[in-house]
Amino acid sequence: xxxxxxxxxxxxxxxxxxxxxxxxxxxxxxxxxxxxxxxxxxxxxxxxxxxxxxxxxxxxxxxxxxxxxxxxxxxxxxxxxxxxxxxxxxxxxxxxxxxxxxxxxxxxxxxxxxxxxxxxxxxxxxxxxxxxxxxxxxxxxxxxxxxxxxxxxxxxxxxxxx
Numbered sequence: 001x002x003x004x005x006x007x008x009x010x011x012x013x014x015x016x017x018x019x020x021x022x023x024x025x026x027x028x029x030x031x032x033x034x035x036x037x038x039x040x041x042x043x044x045x046x047x048x049x050x051x052x053x054x055x056x057x058x059x060x061x062x063x064x065x066x067x068x069x070x071x072x073x074x075x076x077x078x079x080x081x082x083x084x085x086x087x088x089x090x091x092x093x094x095x096x097x098x099x100x101x102x103x104x105x106x107x108x109x110x111x112x113x114x115x116x117x118x119x120x121x122x123x124x125x126x127x128x129x130x131x132x133x134x135x136x137x138x139x140x141x142x143x144x145x146x147x148x149x150x151x152x153x154x155x156x157x158x159x160x161x162x
Contacts, residue, residue: 015085016094017119018046021127023095024108024116025135032139033105036086040077041146042134049130052153 022042026034045052086106089095094112097104108116116124138146 012085012088015043015081016088017124018127019043019082019085020089020094020108020112021116021124022046022131022134023089023106024113025131026107026139028107033100033103034107035103035105036079036082037143038139039086039106040079040082041143041150042131042138043082044077044150045134045138045146046127046130048154049126049133052150053130053133 019039022039023034026032086095086097089112090097092111093109094115095106095108097106099105116128141149
């Protein structure tokens with residue numbers, strides 16, 4: 001039982017760091033709000049960059065991860081799990097939640113950015129590169145377009161074609 005609790009805590013911390021890295025890439029803009037729906041879309045890309053992002057010349061993305069390639073996670077993440085992650089980050093004062101135009105959105109605090117800057121690992125650097133691609137390329141697409149791209153990429157039929 002104790003081992004299960006450690007796994008849950010470890011998953012929460014790893015998921016939180018990944019989500020924090022994505023959130024920290026974005027600044028407040030009136031025309032773009034980082035909502036929970038966008039966070040879930042972007043986090044899926046962070047989890048499976050080799051599956052979703054193609055034709056990127058980033059060396060760290062070229063190494064195919066066995067677990068990523070053969071993971072058949074269903075799309076449509078559990079929003080309550082993301083709320084747990086976001087609330088954890090808020091409780092640690094690493095992000096803030098704001099309300100504007102009847103929509104909640106999330107921003108990184110200076111403490112959150114400082115924490116990300118202190119992290120040093122190859123995994124963090126890979127996530128940082130993927131988050132930069134998300135900010136510079138993916139975030140310009142509509143949520144529907146991103147979701148359709150994800151659906152296309154995770155389709156089992158498409159993954160095993162010739």
